[in-house]
Amino acid sequence: MDIRQLRYFIAVAEEANIGRAATRLHMSQPPLTRQIQQLEEELDTQLFVRTPRGMELTQAGTLFLAEARNIRALIEQATERTQRAGQGRLGRLDVAIFGSAILDRIPKLILNFRNEYPDVNVVLHTMTKAEQIAALRQNRITVGFNRMLAPLPDIRSEVIATEALLLAVNLNDPLAAQPALPFDALARRPVILFPSGARPNFVDKVLALCEARGFIPEVAQEVGDAVTGVALVASGFGVCVVPESATTLQYPGVAYLPFADAPADARVDLSCIYRADDHSPILTTFLASVRKSAALQDGAARGA
Amino acid sequence: MDIRQLRYFIAVAEEANIGRAATRLHMSQPPLTRQIQQLEEELDTQLFVRTPRGMELTQAGTLFLAEARNIRALIEQATERTQRAGQGRLGRLDVAIFGSAILDRIPKLILNFRNEYPDVNVVLHTMTKAEQIAALRQNRITVGFNRMLAPLPDIRSEVIATEALLLAVNLNDPLAAQPALPFDALARRPVILFPSGARPNFVDKVLALCEARGFIPEVAQEVGDAVTGVALVASGFGVCVVPESATTLQYPGVAYLPFADAPADARVDLSCIYRADDHSPILTTFLASVRKSAALQDGAARGA
DNA sequence: TCACCTAATACCTTCGCGGTATGATGAACA
DNA sequence: TGTTCATCATACCGCGAAGGTATTAGGTGA
Numbered sequence: 001m002d003i004r005q006l007r008y009f010i011a012v013a014e015e016a017n018i019g020r021a022a023t024r025l026h027m028s029q030p031p032l033t034r035q036i037q038q039l040e041e042e043l044d045t046q047l048f049v050r051t052p053r054g055m056e057l058t059q060a061g062t063l064f065l066a067e068a069r070n071i072r073a074l075i076e077q078a079t080e081r082t083q084r085a086g087q088g089r090l091g092r093l094d095v096a097i098f099g100s101a102i103l104d105r106i107p108k109l110i111l112n113f114r115n116e117y118p119d120v121n122v123v124l125h126t127m128t129k130a131e132q133i134a135a136l137r138q139n140r141i142t143v144g145f146n147r148m149l150a151p152l153p154d155i156r157s158e159v160i161a162t163e164a165l166l167l168a169v170n171l172n173d174p175l176a177a178q179p180a181l182p183f184d185a186l187a188r189r190p191v192i193l194f195p196s197g198a199r200p201n202f203v204d205k206v207l208a209l210c211e212a213r214g215f216i217p218e219v220a221q222e223v224g225d226a227v228t229g230v231a232l233v234a235s236g237f238g239v240c241v242v243p244e245s246a247t248t249l250q251y252p253g254v255a256y257l258p259f260a261d262a263p264a265d266a267r268v269d270l271s272c273i274y275r276a277d278d279h280s281p282i283l284t285t286f287l288a289s290v291r292k293s294a295a296l297q298d299g300a301a302r303g304a
Numbered sequence: 305m306d307i308r309q310l311r312y313f314i315a316v317a318e319e320a321n322i323g324r325a326a327t328r329l330h331m332s333q334p335p336l337t338r339q340i341q342q343l344e345e346e347l348d349t350q351l352f353v354r355t356p357r358g359m360e361l362t363q364a365g366t367l368f369l370a371e372a373r374n375i376r377a378l379i380e381q382a383t384e385r386t387q388r389a390g391q392g393r394l395g396r397l398d399v400a401i402f403g404s405a406i407l408d409r410i411p412k413l414i415l416n417f418r419n420e421y422p423d424v425n426v427v428l429h430t431m432t433k434a435e436q437i438a439a440l441r442q443n444r445i446t447v448g449f450n451r452m453l454a455p456l457p458d459i460r461s462e463v464i465a466t467e468a469l470l471l472a473v474n475l476n477d478p479l480a481a482q483p484a485l486p487f488d489a490l491a492r493r494p495v496i497l498f499p500s501g502a503r504p505n506f507v508d509k510v511l512a513l514c515e516a517r518g519f520i521p522e523v524a525q526e527v528g529d530a531v532t533g534v535a536l537v538a539s540g541f542g543v544c545v546v547p548e549s550a551t552t553l554q555y556p557g558v559a560y561l562p563f564a565d566a567p568a569d570a571r572v573d574l575s576c577i578y579r580a581d582d583h584s585p586i587l588t589t590f591l592a593s594v595r596k597s598a599a600l601q602d603g604a605a606r607g608a
Numbered sequence: 609t610c611a612c613c614t615a616a617t618a619c620c621t622t623c624g625c626g627g628t629a630t631g632a633t634g635a636a637c638a
Numbered sequence: 639t640g641t642t643c644a645t646c647a648t649a650c651c652g653c654g655a656a657g658g659t660a661t662t663a664g665g666t667g668a
Binding site: 001002003004043044045046047058059060063064067068070071074075077078079081082083085086087090091092280281282 | 305306307308347348349350351362363364367368371372374375378379381382383385386387389390391394395396584585586
């Protein structure tokens with residue numbers, strides 16, 4: 001059996017006339033006759049009774065008509081769905097995110113993507129940087145978000161945004177009264193650092209910034225993530241350098257102050273990472289969407 | 305797209321290797337490669353990534369594999385069902401029955417058929433003889449059961465069985481004490497006749513039998529069917545000639561007595577009727593089944 | 609009885625499927 | 639690093655089957 005034969009059969013059944021059906025199928029009558037005969041032969045079942053007025057479906061033919069229509073619809077649907085999947089508009093996308101950047105930028109990026117491609121099932125996984133790289137290599141995720149990545153041959157990374165650094169200060173601290181702080185305010189308070197995970201990380205960044213300004217901060221505590229860091233600030237353990245997006249954390253008793261001298265290097269990147277050899281359409285569409293919304297957010301941020 | 309291509313695609317997807325798939329499909333590798341390429345081209349979607357170790361499904365390919373399997377299963381099912389319908393093993397059969405013969409023979413015939421062909425949906429319609437013929441001509445039924453049919457050019461009829469006639473007598477009637485009666489007992493009692501519908505009918509039959517024996521019975525009442533007739537016997541209106549199968553009606557106060565002189569013509573036929581030009585398999589199987597069980601019942605009746 | 613509709617048949621041409629032979633390419637291994 | 643082995647892709651050929659034209663067969667209705 002052949003899908004073409006199904007199409008022919010449906011046409012003949014609907015027209016109840018081979019000649020008209022042939023016209024509708026843009027072909028001549030004899031080959032159509034033969035195809036119908038072959039179909040009947042292959043099924044070993046009479047589908048039509050030939051009358052002088054045309055072709056009349058038998059009971060078996062009526063049943064087969066329903067089945068044939070169903071099959072044809074299914075094929076069309078399969079074609080359409082496969083094409084959409086091939087364009088990255090349908091399917092599943094496993095995305096890894098990390099603790100603190102989930103706070104602001106990433107949810108917006110993902111939300112935009114989901115609005116644009118509602119038939120892509122986005123599954124989020126929280127992972128550390130090292131876990132993300134391992135998961136990418138094992139194909140458990142397609143894309144990850146992270147900061148401060150060392151270059152790797154098989155993993156490509158793309159900077160989505162850079163964020164300014166702010167200082168989280170306890171409201172009881174006199175520093176909190178100022179609109180902005182010099183960077184060396186860090187030298188005068190115990191500092192809470194995060195995360196305590198794989199290097200290079202945000203800790204190194206902060207220490208390097210201090211070193212560049214000629215002091216070594218007093219480290220009050222190293223913690224796992226921004227949320228914990230801010231919590232310790234609220235408890236009066238010290239101050240904590242956080243990226244802009246952490247300000248979404250409206251923790252009572254904590255103020256976020258910009259650095260008055262606004263050093264150009266006091267920024268941190270937000271990157272997305274993926275396999276260098278992954279050319280899947282779903283990744284392609286996701287990256288395109290992320291780049292677009294990142295540019296928009298960036299523009300908005302600069303504009304504001 | 306082509307069902308053959310679906311088969312090829314499934315094989316390649318399952319083997320993850322064109323060469324092995326070709327072996328499984330009993331063909332060589334190059335045409336299979338080409339068919340897969342054509343399928344991808346037609347769908348405008350990459351279904352596989354080619355690796356030095358073979359063919360690996362893309363996400364779109366994985367989706368299409370599921371769809372393809374589904375479609376193939378549906379096609380197989382459609383084929384199988386259509387074939388069964390073509391053999392008269394699946395479908396719908398509209399059967400007309402009439403009032404009194406429903407009592408015994410016909411339910412057995414239909415029950416046998418339904419046991420043998422459980423996937424045929426038998427729909428019963430109660431109709432008079434005239435209605436049956438009209439319904440046959442309008443294709444509203446496929447087969448009918450009736451008695452005493454005048455021959456018609458477009459309707460074929462087949463005698464399924466003949467039944468002996470019995471006399472239904474009120475138990476208070478002295479006649480009821482006898483084991484059997486002479487036919488002219490009818491001359492000595494008021495007679496209830498049925499049915500009162502279209503001629504020729506059972507009424508004519510009884511009157512003709514009387515006439516052949518030189519008497520005209522006193523007609524107490526003409527009624528529509530055997531059930532009513534027997535009810536009137538129970539009420540003492542008179543006697544009533546009924547076919548054998550009416551004895552299934554175990555009406556209190558009524559005895560069914562055979563005719564002692566057992567006239568060979570005191571029998572009535574039970575026929576089934578159908579369109580002469582109907583060669584549908586479902587009718588064919590039904591008629592075969594009816595003939596078989598009628599022969600069995602007949603044998604059993606004679607044996608007993 | 610004839611005209612007209614229907615489907616079926618005969619015969620031809622062409623397209624495409626499948627076959628064989630060969631090429632291109634990356635992986636594994638010495 | 640070169641060699642070998644596997645993979646899939648390409649080139650080209652022959653044949654079968656699909657579709658086309660012309661015609662026949664058969665039943666209906668005027």
